[in-house]
Amino acid sequence: MVPREISSLISSNWTCRGLFYLRPNKEEIMNSKQQVVSALAAVLPDTMTAAEIEAKIERPKSDGNGDFAFPTFFLAKELHQAPQLIAQGLLAQIDQSNFEQVVVAGPYINFFLDKTQVGATILNEILNDPNSYGSSDLGNGGKVPIDMSSPNIAKPMSMGHLRSTVIGNALANILTKVNYQPVKINHLGDWGTQFGKLMAAYKMWGSEAEVKADPINTLQKYYVRFHQEDKENPALDDDARAWFKKLEDGDEEATELWKWFRSESLKLFMKIYDLLDIQFDSFNGEAFYNDKMTEVVKMLEDKHLLQESKGAEIVDLDKYDLNPALIKKTDGATLYITRDLAAAIYRKRTYDFVQSLYVVGNEQQNHFKQLKAVLKELGFDWSDDIHHIQFGLITQGGRKLSTREGRVILLENVLDDAIKLARKQIDEKNPELAHADEVAKAVGVGAVVFHDLKNERRNNFDFDLAEVVRFEGETGPYVQYAHARAESILRKAGQPDLTAVDKSISDPGVWKVIKALGQFKDVIQRAAREYEPSVVAKYAIQLSKDFNQYYAHSKILVEDDEKMARLALVQAVSDVLKSSLALLGVKAPDEM
RNA sequence: GGAGCGAUAGCUCAGCUGGAUAGAGCAUUCGCCUUCUAAGCGAACGGUCGUGAGUUCGAAUCUCACUCGCUUCACCA
Numbered sequence: 001m002v003p004r005e006i007s008s009l010i011s012s013n014w015t016c017r018g019l020f021y022l023r024p025n026k027e028e029i030m031n032s033k034q035q036v037v038s039a040l041a042a043v044l045p046d047t048m049t050a051a052e053i054e055a056k057i058e059r060p061k062s063d064g065n066g067d068f069a070f071p072t073f074f075l076a077k078e079l080h081q082a083p084q085l086i087a088q089g090l091l092a093q094i095d096q097s098n099f100e101q102v103v104v105a106g107p108y109i110n111f112f113l114d115k116t117q118v119g120a121t122i123l124n125e126i127l128n129d130p131n132s133y134g135s136s137d138l139g140n141g142g143k144v145p146i147d148m149s150s151p152n153i154a155k156p157m158s159m160g161h162l163r164s165t166v167i168g169n170a171l172a173n174i175l176t177k178v179n180y181q182p183v184k185i186n187h188l189g190d191w192g193t194q195f196g197k198l199m200a201a202y203k204m205w206g207s208e209a210e211v212k213a214d215p216i217n218t219l220q221k222y223y224v225r226f227h228q229e230d231k232e233n234p235a236l237d238d239d240a241r242a243w244f245k246k247l248e249d250g251d252e253e254a255t256e257l258w259k260w261f262r263s264e265s266l267k268l269f270m271k272i273y274d275l276l277d278i279q280f281d282s283f284n285g286e287a288f289y290n291d292k293m294t295e296v297v298k299m300l301e302d303k304h305l306l307q308e309s310k311g312a313e314i315v316d317l318d319k320y321d322l323n324p325a326l327i328k329k330t331d332g333a334t335l336y337i338t339r340d341l342a343a344a345i346y347r348k349r350t351y352d353f354v355q356s357l358y359v360v361g362n363e364q365q366n367h368f369k370q371l372k373a374v375l376k377e378l379g380f381d382w383s384d385d386i387h388h389i390q391f392g393l394i395t396q397g398g399r400k401l402s403t404r405e406g407r408v409i410l411l412e413n414v415l416d417d418a419i420k421l422a423r424k425q426i427d428e429k430n431p432e433l434a435h436a437d438e439v440a441k442a443v444g445v446g447a448v449v450f451h452d453l454k455n456e457r458r459n460n461f462d463f464d465l466a467e468v469v470r471f472e473g474e475t476g477p478y479v480q481y482a483h484a485r486a487e488s489i490l491r492k493a494g495q496p497d498l499t500a501v502d503k504s505i506s507d508p509g510v511w512k513v514i515k516a517l518g519q520f521k522d523v524i525q526r527a528a529r530e531y532e533p534s535v536v537a538k539y540a541i542q543l544s545k546d547f548n549q550y551y552a553h554s555k556i557l558v559e560d561d562e563k564m565a566r567l568a569l570v571q572a573v574s575d576v577l578k579s580s581l582a583l584l585g586v587k588a589p590d591e592m
Numbered sequence: 593g594g595a596g597c598g599a600u601a602g603c604u605c606a607g608c609u610g611g612a613u614a615g616a617g618c619a620u621u622c623g624c625c626u627u628c629u630a631a632g633c634g635a636a637c638g639g640u641c642g643u644g645a646g647u648u649c650g651a652a653u654c655u656c657a658c659u660c661g662c663u664u665c666a667c668c669a
Contacts, residue, residue, distance in 0.1 A: 055609070062612085071611060073649055083649080107649095108612065152669075192669055241667095286669085312667055321595075326666040336669050363663050365596065392597085393663070400663090425631065443631085455605065458597065460662070467604075471631050473617045474605090481631050489628050526608070538606070541616090552624095552633040570628095592631075 032118060032518075033057060035098050036068045036111050043093040045078070063512065066103070066110035073107055083107030119514040120503040123568045126517065127499050130575035134520040138528060139180030142354030145347045146172055146182050149273075149280070150360070152189030153265040154198055154219040157272055158401060159394045159409045159463055160361060166449050166585055167391055167457055168359040169278045170533035173583045178528045183351055184278075188285025190262050191339065194223070196244030199257050200236065201226040203243075215264035245333055248290070258287075275415060275445060278585065289342040293334050296341045300327065305377050320373040322366070340371050348382055355385045357531070362390035362458060389531050392460035409463055418469040419444035425471060426592070433591060442587035443477050444469070450476025453584050454537040474541045476586050479577060482544035482551075486574035487590040489556055490567065498571050501564040509554050510569055512546045517576055524583070533584060540580035547573045 037054050044053065053070075060069045072086040079086055087104045096102045100112040126133045148168025151157045172182035201222035202211075211218045230236040247254040266283075273279070297313075300306045305315045311330040317323065327338050347356055358368060368388035375383035393400060394409070401408055422444035426436050433439060451468045454475075455461065471477040505514075519539070527535035556566045578588040 058611075059608090060612080061607090061615085065612070069612085073611075076649070106612070189669065194668070197668095310667080314666065323594095323665055329667040331667085333667085335667075339669095361663090362597070364669085366664055367669085369595090390597090395662090398662095422631095429631065430629070459605080460598085461604085464604095467618085470618080473631095475617090475631085477631055478617095481629080485629060485632085492628060522608095530608095534606095535608090545616090548632060549634095551628080552630095555628070557628050591629085 032113050033068060036070070039094050039096075039098065039102075039111075040070055040090075040109075042095060043090050047078075060108075060110065065105060065108070066112045067515070068111040068113075070109045070111070071107060072109065115508065115511050115514070116504045116506060118518070119505055119510065119569075120565075122514055122518045123503040123565075123572050126572040126575055127503075127568060130572075130579070133576065134524050134579060135177045136179070136521055136525060138178040138525060139175065139354070141179055141181055143181045143183060143351040144175055144355045144357060145185055145351050145353050147185050147187045147343075147356075147358040147360070148172075149278075150187040150189060150285070151265075151269055152194065153285075154194075154216065154223065154261045155189075155265075156216050156220060156408060157269060157411045159411060159414065160401065162411050162414075162448070163391050163394065163452055163457075164359045164361070165273075165276065165278060166452050167389065167533060168357075169276075169585045170453055170536070170583060171357065171359070171389065171531055173585065174524060174527050174533065174536065177524050177583065180354070180528075183282065183353075184280045185282045185284065185347075186280045187343065188262075188266075188283060188287075190258075191286035191290065192336065193240060193244045193333070195247055195258060195261070196240035196242070197226050197237075198223055198261065199243040199247070199254060200240045202257065211264070215261075216268055219261060219265075241331060241333070245331060248333055262287075272411060272415070275441070276449065276585065277587070284343075286336075286339045286343075289339045289346065292342040292346060293338050296338060296345065297327065299378055300374075303378060305374075315374050315377065317370060317373045317377075320369070320376075322370055322373055325370045325374050337367060337370060337374070340367075341374060344371065344375060344386065345380075348380070353382075353385065355387060356382075357387050357389050359389045359391070362392060364388070365390055387531065389457070391457040394461060394463050396463045398462060414465065414468060415445055415448060417444075417465065418448050421469050422447070422471070422477075430592065439589045439592050442589045443471070443480060443592060446476040446480055446581070446586040447471060448476075449586050450479070450537060450584060453533045454541070456534050457532060476581075477592075479540045479544045479581060480586070480588055480592060482547050483574055483577040483581070483588045484590060484592045485551060486547065486570045486577070489570050490574065491590075492557060493567050496564065496567065498564060498568040501568060503565045503568045505562055505565045505569060507554060507562070507566075509550050510566075513543070513550050513569065513573060516543045516546050517572055520576055520579075527583075536580055536583050540577060540584070543573065543577060543580070547577075 033054065036057055037050055040053050040057075041048075041050050056070060056074070058069050058071070060066055072083040072090070075081075075086050076083050081089075084104075084107055087107055087109050091102060091104050091109055094102055094109070098114065100114050102112070103110050146168050149161060149165040151161045168184065172184050175182045198219060202219075205225065206218075206222055226236065226240070230240075243254060247258055297306070300315060306313050306327065307316055308314075309324065312326055313328040314324040314326050317325055325337050326335055328334060344356065347353060360368070365388060368386070372383045372386050375386070395401065396409060419440050423436065423440035425443075426433055426440055447469055451470075516539075523535055523539040527533060556570060557563070581588045
């Protein structure tokens with residue numbers, strides 16, 4: 001059998017990986033999986049390309065079956081042999097010199113990597129440059145605006161906004177790590193008919209003093225009352241519409257009220273963003289686009305896309321199998337989608353983005369389909385680069401939360417509760433801890449943020465405070481704790497310089513940890529491809545578990561030849577856990 | 593009715609391109625701190641992977657139908 005060249009893989013610079021084209025670098029070609037590919041390529045029939053072989057290689061679920069496995073079922077037909085016999089036949093020919101061992105288990109060929117050598121390579125890579133470990137170049141520096149958080153003025157920020165905020169923030173971090181340039185945009189809900197309602201309510205029942213004393217709660221109270229009363233008295237809605245029209249036309253009283261409501265609200269939002277340690281590149285909300293909508297309407301007119309229907313102006317989207325997009329209401333006022341059209345065009349012009357993301361709940365998917373369809377009708381090909389990063393609904397007791405009905409979970413309360421609980425735990429478990437308040441904040445907030453990110457973002461979840469602020473099991477604090485333990489060991493060891501030490505470890509108990517460390521880059525790339533922070537969160541839990549397991553069964557600080565190598569492992573775990581948490585927007589205190 | 597998402601252990605969820613006995617956490621029961629932080633480690637218990645067909649050497653994973661749940665379907669955002 002003629003050994004098959006794998007040069008095709010090496011010389012072709014581009015490898016297709018899902019949505020992205022990725023130029024493999026040197027170490028990637030030399031990585032462990034490629035060693036398996038080339039070992040197999042040398043003994044398999046010429047008809048199989050290296051890429052086909054690579055696609056068949058799998059990672060065994062149980063570690064008794066090695067690090068990589070190659071099933072032979074699919075060769076049975078071609079070779080007219082039982083898979084078991086094929087496996088044995090191939091094994092006899094395989095060059096095993098690069099592996100600890102290669103064995104046959106039924107129809108599988110299982111490859112065991114050289115643990116000491118692979119381990120030392122990975123640890124060196126991490127310690128040489130911990131900050132860039134796991135990064136890669138998928139994005140070529142392309143700009144990616146991320147529409148995120150976007151709370152509504154005069155309403156309290158709820159758990160729903162937390163989702164958008166922390167998912168958007170984590171995606172920004174993850175995309176940065178694969179060399180995109182995210183632009184975090186807080187598309188504030190500072191425009192729209194709810195301001196008409198709010199103004200109408202304020203004029204009827206409001207007082208300046210009451211608002212000043214407790215802005216958001218008071219405004220919220222007016223809003224809820226408005227909705228209660230307009231059920232009986234629909235005329236109130238006309239009043240609200242009139243007020244919003246005044247605002248849109250630049251009426252002085254309306255504008256003053258709007259500015260006031262907005263600035264009071266923003267002050268309170270900033271407190272929460274500070275607590276989460278999240279910064280934005282832009283606060284251009286809906287109002288920002290107010291003067292940019294006549295152009296959009298004109299574009300639609302020029303392309304003859306606008307139709308009149310029941311007194312309103314619409315774009316028909318029948319051919320997209322969508323309901324019509326309502327651009328202007330009967331009274332001439334614009335709508336949500338009109339502003340989003342203006343925003344999308346503005347972002348393309350301003351950032352020349354390669355992708356444009358909107359981290360918005362899944363209940364708005366119809367809206368984003370319409371948005372993309374209208375942009376497409378306008379002839380903008382980049383409509384395809386817009387992605388609605390939808391996430392699941394948060395319910396309570398199985399019911400949807402509703403601001404209008406005054407059923408909200410206040411984010412501020414949740415965060416406060418979590419911090420208090422963390423503080424209580426510190427007092428019980430580590431009363432001597434310095435900076436206890438700061439650590440309590442990191443742990444409490446970390447628990448809430450991590451809880452929000454650890455599950456697939458499309459899943460709905462029912463809010464349960466006890467679950468959100470849980471510190472045991474698969475939680476943010478669990479990961480933080482593993483990191484703090486690692487740091488504690490390094491402190492006890494006197495923080496030695498580990499970059500140059502021999503990192504060969506013979507203890508087989510470290511292998512799971514090493515393997516997990518080696519997967520960091522793949523994990524980040526998958527998270528970026530799928531816009532899915534939970535991939536990173538799950539990885540952080542897995543690495544923490546592997547490390548805790550090792551920690552519980554082996555003593556690290558014992559004087560022997562491999563002590564420094566073990567410390568290098570601990571340092572690497574600490575670095576990667578800290579990076580993982582940082583990607584999620586969670587802090588990693590050195591002690592807790 | 594159209595569109596979308598979902599259904600895996602008592603609860604909350606993993607399960608990557610179909611593959612070797614379906615995995616965690618929580619809860620329950622029981623072990624482990626004179627040794628690097630017990631926010632930890634270990635063990636036990638727990639499953640007709642919604643139902644029924646199909647494709648395949650092989651299906652929790654792919655296809656179709658059905659059942660149930662949630663979201664959404666123009667003058668809110």
